[in-house]
Structures are given as C-alpha cells and as structure tokens.
Amino acid sequence: MTMTHFFQLDGLSMLFVGLIVLGTIPNAIYSRGYLPHIKRTGHYRIHYITFVLSMLGVVVAGNALSFLFFWELMSLTSWQLILTEASDDPDQVLPAARFYFFMTHFGFVFLLLFFLIVSHGDFEMSFAQMHGVAGAFPYATLLFFFLLLGFLSKAGAVPLHVWLPYAHPAAPSPVSALMSGVMLKVAIYGMFRFLFDVLYPWPLEWGILVLVVGALSALIGVLYALSEHDIKALLANHSIENIGIILIGFGMGMIFDSLKLPTLSSFAFIAALFHTFNHMSFKSLLFMGAGSVLHETHTKNIESYGGLLKSMPVTALTFLLASISISALPPTNGFLSEWMIFQSMLGSSHIDTMSLKLAIPFAIFALALTGGLAIACFVKAFGITFLGLHRSTNARHAREVNGWMRTGMVLMAGVVIGLMLLAPWFIAQFDAALVGLGHPGIYADIFPDTVFTLHSVAVHGGAVSPQILLAVLLGVTGFLYYGYRALHVKERLHRTWACGYRTGARTQYSATGFAGPIRRFFDWLYRPEEHVDTSEEPDPERQQILRRYSMHVRPLFEASLYTRTARIANGISYWVYRLAHFEQTRYAAMIFNLMLTVLFSYRIFAHTFSWATLILESVVLLISIKILIIGEKG
Amino acid sequence: MILYLLTLTLLVFIAPLLLGLIKALKMRILFKRPVSIWQGYRDTAKLMHKETLLSEEASGITRVGPFLVLAPLLVALLFLPPAAEHAYYINVVDAFTLTGLLSLSTFFLMLIGLDSGSSFGGIGASREAFIAALVEPAMVLTIFSVSMMAGDLGIAQAGLNLAHHFPAHHMASFLFAGISFFILLLAENGRIPVDNPETHLELTMVHEAMILDLSGIYLAIIETAASIKFVIFASLFVSLFLPFGLQFAPPLALAIFVGKLLLVAVAVALVEVNTAKLRLFKVPNLLGVAIVFAFLSLITYYVLGA
Numbered sequence: 039m040t041m042t043h044f045f046q047l048d049g050l051s052m053l054f055v056g057l058i059v060l061g062t063i064p065n066a067i068y069s070r071g072y073l074p075h076i077k078r079t080g081h082y083r084i085h086y087i088t089f090v091l092s093m094l095g096v097v098v099a100g101n102a103l104s105f106l107f108f109w110e111l112m113s114l115t116s117w118q119l120i121l122t123e124a125s126d127d128p129d130q131v132l133p134a135a136r137f138y139f140f141m142t143h144f145g146f147v148f149l150l151l152f153f154l155i156v157s158h159g160d161f162e163m164s165f166a167q168m169h170g171v172a173g174a175f176p177y178a179t180l181l182f183f184f185l186l187l188g189f190l191s192k193a194g195a196v197p198l199h200v201w202l203p204y205a206h207p208a209a210p211s212p213v214s215a216l217m218s219g220v221m222l223k224v225a226i227y228g229m230f231r232f233l234f235d236v237l238y239p240w241p242l243e244w245g246i247l248v249l250v251v252g253a254l255s256a257l258i259g260v261l262y263a264l265s266e267h268d269i270k271a272l273l274a275n276h277s278i279e280n281i282g283i284i285l286i287g288f289g290m291g292m293i294f295d296s297l298k299l300p301t302l303s304s305f306a307f308i309a310a311l312f313h314t315f316n317h318m319s320f321k322s323l324l325f326m327g328a329g330s331v332l333h334e335t336h337t338k339n340i341e342s343y344g345g346l347l348k349s350m351p352v353t354a355l356t357f358l359l360a361s362i363s364i365s366a367l368p369p370t371n372g373f374l375s376e377w378m379i380f381q382s383m384l385g386s387s388h389i390d391t392m393s394l395k396l397a398i399p400f401a402i403f404a405l406a407l408t409g410g411l412a413i414a415c416f417v418k419a420f421g422i423t424f425l426g427l428h429r430s431t432n433a434r435h436a437r438e439v440n441g442w443m444r445t446g447m448v449l450m451a452g453v454v455i456g457l458m459l460l461a462p463w464f465i466a467q468f469d470a471a472l473v474g475l476g477h478p479g480i481y482a483d484i485f486p487d488t489v490f491t492l493h494s495v496a497v498h499g500g501a502v503s504p505q506i507l508l509a510v511l512l513g514v515t516g517f518l519y520y521g522y523r524a525l526h527v528k529e530r531l532h533r534t535w536a537c538g539y540r541t542g543a544r545t546q547y548s549a550t551g552f553a554g555p556i557r558r559f560f561d562w563l564y565r566p567e568e569h570v571d572t573s574e575e576p577d578p579e580r581q582q583i584l585r586r587y588s589m590h591v592r593p594l595f596e597a598s599l600y601t602r603t604a605r606i607a608n609g610i611s612y613w614v615y616r617l618a619h620f621e622q623t624r625y626a627a628m629i630f631n632l633m634l635t636v637l638f639s640y641r642i643f644a645h646t647f648s649w650a651t652l653i654l655e656s657v658v659l660l661i662s663i664k665i666l667i668i669g670e671k672g
Numbered sequence: 673m674i675l676y677l678l679t680l681t682l683l684v685f686i687a688p689l690l691l692g693l694i695k696a697l698k699m700r701i702l703f704k705r706p707v708s709i710w711q712g713y714r715d716t717a718k719l720m721h722k723e724t725l726l727s728e729e730a731s732g733i734t735r736v737g738p739f740l741v742l743a744p745l746l747v748a749l750l751f752l753p754p755a756a757e758h759a760y761y762i763n764v765v766d767a768f769t770l771t772g773l774l775s776l777s778t779f780f781l782m783l784i785g786l787d788s789g790s791s792f793g794g795i796g797a798s799r800e801a802f803i804a805a806l807v808e809p810a811m812v813l814t815i816f817s818v819s820m821m822a823g824d825l826g827i828a829q830a831g832l833n834l835a836h837h838f839p840a841h842h843m844a845s846f847l848f849a850g851i852s853f854f855i856l857l858l859a860e861n862g863r864i865p866v867d868n869p870e871t872h873l874e875l876t877m878v879h880e881a882m883i884l885d886l887s888g889i890y891l892a893i894i895e896t897a898a899s900i901k902f903v904i905f906a907s908l909f910v911s912l913f914l915p916f917g918l919q920f921a922p923p924l925a926l927a928i929f930v931g932k933l934l935l936v937a938v939a940v941a942l943v944e945v946n947t948a949k950l951r952l953f954k955v956p957n958l959l960g961v962a963i964v965f966a967f968l969s970l971i972t973y974y975v976l977g978a
Contacts, residue, residue, distance in 0.1 A: 345789075347731040367779055368744075368772035377768050380812070387820055392974065399970050402816060403809045403963070410808030413779055414801035421786030421797065427729050491764050500766020500825030507769070510750070515743040518893070519736065527889055528723040534730070535885050536790035541729070547786065547794020555802035559956055 043164040046100035049474030050234075053311070053467060054097040054227045060453050061220040061318045062090050068326050068446025069212040071439065075333055076210060082122050089115040089216070096224050102153040102168075103161035109149065113142040113192075116221060119213040120205055127208075134201075134208035141201040145191030152184035156236055165235040172236050182244050185232055186251075193225035195285060196255040199278045200596045203262070206274035207338055211329020212446075214270055218277045219322030223314050226284060230311075233292070234475040245292030246394070252285030253404040258595075260411045264418070264553045265564055265591040268338045269328045272419060273321065276364065279408060280317040284310050286405055287379040293394070294385065295477075302385040304472055304480045305495045309378035311468040312461075316371045319457055320360040323450040327357035330443055331423060334436035340422050340549045344429035350438045354424040356447045361416040363454055366409050369507035371457035374492065376409065377502055381494035388496070414556060422549040429543050458504050462489040550589055557591075564591045627666035634659055675922050676760040679929075683749055683907060686930065687899035688712025690906065690937040695870075697941040712899065716892050724888035727788040737784040738886070738893040744773040745900045752904065753831025753911035756925030757918045761828040767815040770827055771808075774860070774904070777897065778804050784894075785882030796881030799952060803866060803878065806959045807859050813966035814852045818912055820973055821846055831911035835918045844976065848969035850913040855962040857905040857940070859955070861898070864944040866955055876949060906936040 047055075069086065076082050092115055095108030117139050124131045153161065155175060156168040163171075172181055191198040206214045233240065259278030266272040287310030294303035330353040331346060332338055347354040363370035366377075383405070386398035428434040438444070457464060462485055469481040483495045491503045534541045557564055571586045638655040689709060696706040708714075726734060751765040778800065785797035815825075821842045822830035859866045867878040883894050910932040917928035950958060 345729070345731070347733065351732075362776070362779065365775075365779065366772070367776040368769050373769075373772055377772075380768055381825075384816060384819070384825065387974075395974055396971060399813060399816065399967065403813060403967075406809035406812035407805065410805030413775055413808075414805045417779060417782045417786070417797060417801055421783055425731060425733060425783060425787045426789040494766075494825065496825075500768065500819075500827075501764050502766060502769050503764050506764065507747070510747050511743055514746050515736075515739050518739040518742060522739070522889060525720075525889070530723055530725050531728050532725055534727040534788045534790045535725075536788070536792055537884065539791075541788075541790050543789075545791050546789050547791055547798060552786075552794060552798045552801070555798060555952060556805065558953060559802070559806075 043100035043162065044104050045098050046164070047098050049471035050227070050230055051098050053471045054223065055094060056467070057223055057315055057318055058090070058093050058097065058220055060315075061216065061223075061322055064446045064449035064453065065212050065216050065219075065322060065326070066090075066446075067449060068215070068329075068443050071442025071444075071446065072210065072212050072329065072333065076122060077125065078122055082119070082210070085115045085118045085122075086213070086216075089119060089213075089221075093220060093224050097227050101162050101164055102157050106146075106149065106153065106161070110146060112221065112224065113139075113146065116209075116213070116217055117142070119217075120209040122210050122213070123208075131208040134204035138201050138205040141191055141198065145188045145198070147188075148184040148191075149188035152181055152188060152232075155181060155184075165231065168236045169238070178237060179241070179244070181237060182233075182240075185229070185237070186247075189225040189228045190251065193222050193229075193281045194255075194278050195251050195281050196258050196278070197595050197599055199255065199259070199281075200593065200600060202274040202278055203266070203271040203593070206277070206325075207268055207270035211270070211325055211332060214273075215322040215325035215329070218274065218325055219318045222277060222281060223318055226281075226288075226310075226314050229288065230475070238476075240292050240296055242293065242296040242394075245289050245294075245296055246397075247289075248285055248292055249289030249401055252282045252287075252289050253401045255279065255282030255285060256408040257282070257404050260408050260415060261560055261563060262591070262593060264411060264415045264556055265566070265589075267340045267549050269331065269340045269343075269419065269423065270325070270338055272340070272415070273324050273328055276324075276412070276415070277317075277321060279412065280313070280321065280364070283376065283379060283405065283408070284313045284317065286401060287313060287375075287382065290379070290382045290386075293389075294382070297389060297391075299385070299388055300478045301480050301483065301495050302382060302388065304469070304477045305378065305385070305484070306382035307472055307477065308465060308468045308480070308484075309375055309382055311471070312378060312465065313372075313375035315464060316363065316375045316454075316457055319450060319453045320363040320372055323356055323360040323447060323454060324364065326443070326447050326450060327353050327360065330439040330447065331436070333439055333443070335430070335432040337430070337432055340419070342430035343423040343433050344426045344543065344546065345424070346428075346433060346436055347424040349436050350424075352438060352444045353447060354420075356451045357424065358420055359451050359454060361420045363458075365413040365416045367413070368502070369458065369504040369511065371454060371461065371504075374458065374461055374502065374504055376405075378492075378494070380405065381496055381500065384494070385496035411556065414553070418549055418552045422547075422552060426546050427541070427543045429546070429548075458508070461492065461504055465492075550587070557589075563594060565594075566591050624667060627662075631659065631663055631666060634662060673760045675756065675926075676754070679755050679759070679926065680749060682926070682930070683752070683903050684746075684900065686933065687896070687903040688716065690902060690933060691899050693934065693937045694941040694944065697938060698945050701941075701945045712895075716896065719888055719892035719895075722888040724890055727790075727885050729789040730787045730885070733780075733783050733787045734886070734890070737780045737787070738890045738897075740780040741777050741784070742893050742897040742900070744777040745897050745904060748773040748904055749900065751827060752907050753828045755911075755918070755929035756920070756922045757832065757835070759922065761832075763826040763828045765827060766825040767819060767827045767830070768812070768825075770908075771811050771815065774901065775804065775808070777901070781882055781894070781897075784886070788885040790885055792881045792884045796878055796884075799878045800882060802952070803859060803955060803959075806956055807856055807962075810852060810959055810962040810966055811856055811860075813963065813970065814849050814856065817845060817849045817966060817969040817973060818853075820970070821849070822912075827908075831915060832918070834912060835915035838915045842973060842977070845969040845973035846913070848965045848972065850909075852962045852965035852969065853909055853913060854939075855958060855965075857909055857936075858943065859959060859962070861902045861905060863940055865947050865950050865958055868949050903933070906933050909936055 092108045092111035099105035120135045156172045157163045194202045256279050259275050263272050263275035287306050291303045291306035363372035366373045383402050389395045466481050469479050473479040490505050491501045493501045567590045569588045573584050692709040692712045696709045699706040751762050754761040782797040785793035819825040822833040824830045862879040
C-alpha cells in the first residue's frame with residue numbers, strides 16, 4: 039500500500055486549516071471555562087480534540103480514503119459531543135443526536151457513491167486523477183447531485199437543513215460554536231475541492247441550481263430564525279441563512295465561470311470564501327455569547343432573559359459586535375462579504391442570456407430581504423436578551439461568566455475585528471487559493487490603488503473602505519459624545535415613563551411579540567399553532583385571570599417533506615410485512631401473478647404493442663391480483 | 673472643497689427647515705393656523721437647555737445609542753452627490769454602503785426602543801423592524817437599476833453621470849425607479865401612508881414610540897437624526913432623479929439644489945395631506961408597489977433599453 043497522496047496541502051487546504059485554527063483557539067479557551075458545567079469531562083475532552091483533529095484531517099486529505107475516513111470521524115465525534123449532556127435532558131438531546139446521526143450518514147452515502155464512481159473503486163487515487171475518470175463518466179450531473187446531497191446535508195442547506203435547529207441547541211455551547219462556525223465550513227471546503235478538482239468545467243445549470251438553493255436557504259433560514267424563541271435554535275437557523283448566502287456567492291461564481299467571465303467568477307468565489315470566514319467568526323462568537331447566557335440563566339428560552347447587559351457587559355458587548363456583523367451592517371466584516379456578493383450579482387448585467395439576466399434580480403431580492411430580516415432578528419435577539427428588565431428570576435441572578443470564557447469571547451471578537459480591518463490581507467489569501475485552483479488572480483483589480491478601498495470588479499462597480507468607514511464613524515461618534523460631555527448636562531434617573539403606565543417585566547415586549555408583525559405577514563409560511571392557557575391567579579387578593587399565550591411554528595419542510603417521507607416509508611414497510619406473513623396458498627397465487635405479469639409484459643413491450651391488449655391484460659392482472667392475493671377482506 | 677463643506681453645513685442646517693415646511697404647509701392646506709417653519713430649530717434649542725431624564729431600567733445603550741443613531745447619518749452626508757459640477761466629492765462609498773449606514777442608524781434606534789423596558793418602545797421597534805425589513809429589497813433593487821442607468825455604483829459619481837445625460841436616456845426605467853424611490857423616501861422617513869410623525873396614538877405610531885422615553889439632548893439628537901435622514905433621502909432623490917441645473921456657477925447651482933429640496937418637501941406635504949395612513953399590515957402592499965416598480969425599471973432597462 040502506497041501512501042503517496044494520503045495528505046496534500048495546497049492553497050485551499052491551507053486556507054481552511056487557517057479557518058479551523060482561527061475558529062478553534064478562542065473556542066478551546068472558552069471551553070476551558072465551560073468545563074465545570076459539564077459532567078462527563080473526559081468524554082468531552084477526548085471527543086473535542088478528536089473532532090478538531092478530524093476536521094483538520096478532512097481539509098488536508100489527499101485521497102478519497104483519507105477524506106472519507108476523517109469525514110466520518112468528524113461526524114461521529116460531533117455526534118458524541120452532542121450527546122455530552124444527554125443525561126441532563128434526554129428527551130431533547132437523544133432525538134436530536136439521532137436525527138443528526140441519520141442526516142450526516144444520509145449525506146455520507148452519497149459521498150461514498152460519488153467517490154466510488156470517480157475513483158473506479160481505487161480510493162488511493164489522487165483528486166487530480168479523479169478528474170480524468172469523472173470526465174469520462176457520461177452522467178456528470180449525477181455526480182454533481184451526489185456531491186450536493188453529500189455536502190449540503192452537512193452544511194445545512196434547504197431542504198437538508200432540518201437537523202440544525204435540533205442538533206445545535208442540544209450540544210454544549212462551545213460545541214455548537216465549533217459545529218456551526220467551523221464544521222459547516224468543512225462542507226463548503228468539500229464543495230470547493232471537488233467541484234474544482236474533480237468536476238470542472240461546470241454546465242450553466244449547476245450554478246443556477248446552487249444559486250437557487252442558496253437563495254432559498256437564506257430566506258427560509260432567516261424566516262424560521264425570526265419565529266424562534268430558543269436562542270440556540272435561532273442561531274442555528276441563522277447558520278442555514280448564512281450557508282445560503284455563501285452558496286449564493288458560490289453559485290454566482292459557477293454561473294460566471296460557465297459564461298466565461300473569469301474575473302467576475304473569481305470575485306464571486308472570493309466573496310463566498312470571505313463570507314465563509316466571516317460566518318465562522320461571528321457565528322462562533324454568537325454561540326459563545328448564547329452559551330454564556332445559558333450558563334448563567336440555565337434556560338435557552340429567550341423570553342426568560344432580559345436586562346443582562348448590566349450584569350454581563352463583556353458577553354453583551356461581544357454579542358452586540360457579532361450581531362452587527364451578522365446583520366451585515368457597515369463597516370463590519372459581515373457587511374464586506376455581503377457587499378461583495380451583492381456586487382458580483384450586479385455583475386449579472388454582463389450576462390448575455392436575457393432570461394438569466396432577468397432572473398438574477400430575484401436572487402438579489404431574496405438576499406436583500408434576508409438582510410432586512412436578519413437585522414430584525416438580531417435586534418430581537420440582542421434587545422430581548424440583554425436590554426429591558428429581567429424577565430425571570432434566573433436572569434436577575436445572572437453574573438458575568440468566568441475569565442476563561444470571557445477571554446474566549448474577546449479573542450473571537452478580535453477575530454471578527456481582524457477580518458474587518460485586515461480584509462485586504464485575507465482577500466489576498468483567498469485570491470491566492472483560487473489561483474491555485476486555476477482561476478485568474480484579481481487581487482490587483484480589487485485593490486487597484488490602495489489597500490484601503492475595496493473595489494468591485496463589475497464595470498464601474500462601487501467601492502468601500504472598512505478602515506476609513508470605521509475611523510470616520512468612530513470619529514464622529516466620539517466627537518458627538520465628547521461634545522455632549524463638554525456641555526455638562528444635568529442628568530437625572532427616573533423610572534421609565536411609558537405614558538404613565540407602570541412598566542414591569544410582564545408588560546415588556548416579548549420576543550414573540552417583537553416578531554409578531556413579520557410572523558403575521560408570513561403567516562402562510564409559518565402556519566403557527568397558538569395556545570392560550572387561561573387560569574385564575576393564585577393570589578386571592580388580586581383575583582386576576584392569568585392568560586399565557588404561547589406560539590409554536592412547525593417547520594414547513596419537516597412537516598411536509600420529512601414527516602411525509604417517513605409516513606410513506608412506514609406504509610411500504612407495512613405492506614412488506616403483510617406480504618411476508620401471507621399463508622402458503624397466497625404465495626402460490628403471487629407466483630402465478632408474477633408469471634402472468636412477466637408473460638404479459640414480454641408480449642406488450644418486446645413483441646407487439648397495442649393499447650387494446652395492454653388494457654385487456656392489465657385488467658386481467660388486476661382481477662387476478664384482487665381475487666387471488668388480496669382476497670375478499672382487502 | 674469649500675463648496676463641499678458649504679453644502680454639508682447647508683444640508684445639516686436646512687434639515688429641520690424642510691420638516692418644518694412640510695408641517696406648516698400641511699396645516700395651511702387643512703385651514704389650520706400653521707406653525708412657524710422655524711419650529712424645528714426652536715424645539716432643538718429648547719431641548720438643548722433641558723436636563724436629561726434617563727430611565728432607571730435603561731442600560732448603556734440609551735446613553736450612547738443616540739450618538740450611534742446620528743453618527744452614521746452624518747457620515748452618510750459626507751458621501752452624497754455634489755450639488756454642482758466640478759464641486760469636490762468623495763466617491764469611495766457606493767449605494768450599498770449608504771443604505772447600510774442608514775440601517776446601522778435604524779438598528780441602534782430599535783435597540784434604544786427596547787432598552788427602557790417600556791412596551792411602547794417594543795411596539796415601535798417591532799414595527800420599525802417589520803417595515804425596514806421590507807424596505808431593504810426595494811431599496812437595493814432601485815439602487816441596482818439606477819446604477820445601471822448611471823453606469824456607476826459610486827453614489828456621487830452616479831449623480832454626476834445622470835446629470836450629464838439627463839433627460840435623454842432611459843426615460844421609462846428612470847421614471848419607474850423614481851416612483852419606487854419616492855415611496856421608499858416616504859416609508860423610510862415615517863411619512864404619512866406608512867407612519868404618522870405627528871400622532872401619539874399607540875395604535876399608529878412607529879418612530880415616536882421608540883423614542884418615547886428619551887428627553888433633553890438625547891431627544892434633540894434623535895430628532896436631528898430624523899431630519900437629517902429626511903435630508904439625505906431628499907438630496908438623493910434630487911441628485912439621482914432630478915439631476916438638472918448642476919452645470920451653472922456654484923452659487924446658482926446650489927440655489928437650484930435647495931429649491932429642488934424644497935420641492936421634494938412640498939411634494940411630501942401634498943402626499944401627506946391627500947392620503948390616509950395605512951394600517952400596519954397594509955404597509956407591505958405599498959412597499960410591494962415599490963418593489964414592483966423597481967423590478968419594472970430593471971426589466972424595461974434590460975429588455976427595451978428604454
């Protein structure tokens with residue numbers, strides 16, 4: 039056995055090694071502070087380290103064998119990590135872990151099929167050699183679908199996204215951060231690696247498909263995030279949204295490449311890579327922040343938080359930074375990559391095909407709506423969690439988390455800021471990785487004059503400068519603030535006025551209420567189940583009637599696609615069971631019918647075909663099936 | 673450069689006047705005795721002298737929030753298209769960044785609304801989030817279409833380019849984009865079909881509800897931010913959709929520019945008098961109209977080239 043291609047380390051691999059390292063170091067420090075919260079620390083440590091190593095293994099794997107080995111190791115260790123706290127809340131954790139296990143292996147089957155075909159069963163073949171085999175394979179689109187199903191079930195794109203809102207809340211928070219921030223990106227790495235190395239060149243339709251999947255994921259992710267009141271499920275839904283945004287960039291890159299617009303294509307791919315990094319940074323930070331809040335309040339329900347900014351300032355401020363970044367507000371890194379994706383879509387005016395040219399604005403519409411809804415969602419997530427009054431006793435007793443966890447969060451905030459300020463350097467790395475994959479380098483086009491202004495490569499595209507914007511924004515804010523200070527205005531504290539009503543924790547706006555208008559507008563999608571529980575107030579003096587309103591949204595895809603598939607599978611297995619338990623006379627009848635079917639179909643399809651005999655023979659068959667097999671009872 | 677700074681100061685100082693003008697004009701049309709058009713300045717001056725009353729429940733967000741609401745808008749002012757040809761302008765910022773800056777300001781405004789723990793703030797923030805989310809796609813599509821016509825995404829350069837070949841090119845798509853942008857101007861600034869800036873009735877208010885618990889200078893800052901936001905939109909509308917008169921000598925060009933701003937204010941006042949405020953859940957229909965016009969504009973541009 040030769041180990042020639044077991045590992046390879048090219049530009050793209052290096053890039054994702056960098057991503058994993060950036061995502062893991064703050065996470066490991068945070069984990070150190072989170073450990074006392076975990077009962078099975080040995081189990082946790084072993085799987086955590088193996089998980090990180092296996093992710094590194096996936097991105098440096100050089101052949102199918104090592105890739106699949108590390109991929110599976112990554113799946114299994116993350117599955118075990120979800121199960122870390124299984125004993126605390128078995129009703130939630132066990133089904134979530136089972137679901138994740140199923141979904142990840144569903145994807146694995148397709149990856150395996152893909153590799154079996156493109157390597158002729160020789161798993162030690164290098165990726166470059168696979169390109170030849172795949173090129174000779176007549177049904178390239180089949181390979182593309184295998185790849186999509188395999189990687190997108192891990193990345194969490196619609197309609198394979200359903201496991202995310204279950205698995206992420208069930209896992210311990212550092213693991214959620216690592217899974218959402220880093221592991222989903224390993225799937226994106228897979229997309230890059232095998233679409234470029236094995237399946238290149240791509241037909242136009244593939245890119246369109248990726249674009250459509252991306253746009254749908256982005257919208258559906260953010261819409262379900264809005265209706266969610268479990269903070270970690272909310273963030274998990276946002277991962278779906280952001281994977282969608284990455285796929286929009288990726289799809290645009292594929293479309294431009296198929297249309298022989300290499301510069302625009304590189305720009306779109308750089309945007310997708312940049313958003314991959316950005317999502318790693320802010321989503322890890324958000325999950326850490328959510329973990330800290332959960333650590334202190336012992337609940338995931340956003341309706342029981344409130345007013346945590348005062349007791350947990352570090353958590354709150356880092357969470358605010360990540361919220362601004364994920365909402366794509368300037369001048370943060372999230373804004374920069376989303377800006378690049380928008381710019382690459384504006385490049386669609388260079389496309390000659392009119393129908394495609396008219397279709398891209400719909401994707402722009404989807405992305406813009408996603409951006410708007412993301413802002414709403416993070417105002418909700420930050421505002422309800424950290425602002426206002428404490429909504430529960432748990433929130434009142436919350437204190438700032440320990441030093442390790444704070445360090446982890448601050449470091450990750452540093453990564454967010456680094457991605458913003460050092461954007462030119464990162465873009466140079468993405469550019470170099472794409473050059474390694476055979477795309478033209480466009481660094482000089484993006485930064486034509488200085489490293490401070492990021493230019494779009496679409497003709498007469500816009501420009502943006504994160505550093506200047508940040509400096510000006512901070513300058514103006516500082517100027518205003520110190521101007522105000524210099525005035526020495528008298529300040530007085532008083533309880534909230536609110537038109538003279540008494541404000542209390544109960545009268546505040548809740549997360550459900552905040553998302554109310556949007557939920558009502560998208561009622562056709564959400565189809566919420568509303569419950570109102572009415573009970574007498576136990577306090578005899580006040581004699582109030584207490585009404586508790588709760589609302590639950592059933593995810594559409596889960597309700598339709600998954601539940602129905604399960605129901606059909608159940609039905610089929612029931613009939614198979616019935617078949618297997620027939621008495622012997624029935625078996626004989628079945629064999630008779632089978633012979634009839636074979637004979638008839640031979641006559642019809644291979645001999646002479648006429649509609650009359652087809653109908654006649656099918657009627658005969660149906661009658662004999664009804665009489666002999668199903669019998670009277672049916 | 674001097675002209676640039678002059679335009680900037682002019683825009684900042686004219687902002688309350690525009691809102692005052694709208695108010696006065698509306699009252700005159702309704703046969704009420706109008707308030708002075710200088711009322712905005714008087715209010716600000718009065719608020720500057722008052723003490724600041726802060727909510728006990730509020731956190732640091734309320735203390736720094738107002739500055740963060742105003743700052744992005746002031747920054748956005750720096751990058752607007754010039755009022756005259758050959759005037760200095762900064763073209764490092766494009767239309768997306770500009771809308772991003774406006775969203776950043778709204779983001780902090782919504783947080784202020786949630787900060788005091790009052791249910792009014794929550795109402796306002798929730799409604800603002802709803803409207804802002806639906807404004808975003810219309811805004812981006814309109815920008816896309818205008819930038820196609822202008823041949824440049826840099827907002828300042830786009831204004832100049834449009835001025836050069838106004839009104840010869842792409843009249844149809846230009847008009848559609850203009851309609852869409854005007855609706856967005858009304859929606860983003862909380863003017864009447866979307867929000868009523870003069871009401872204090874909780875069923876209808878959006879912007880006012882968010883700032884109910886602010887007072888003194890903080891309130892003055894937020895009100896200034898609102899007027900500056902209006903001036904940004906008005907001046908964008910003027911530079912992108914009424915781009916004439918830039919070629920004259922700077923004083924005259926500036927006068928024409930101000931005249932056009934006043935014209936926009938009058939148009940807004942007339943719309944306000946003649947329409948009823950929409951129910952919150954009818955607002956998406958109005959924004960849907962804006963989205964449709966933006967799409968139409970793009971399609972006419974692509975297909976007909978008109």
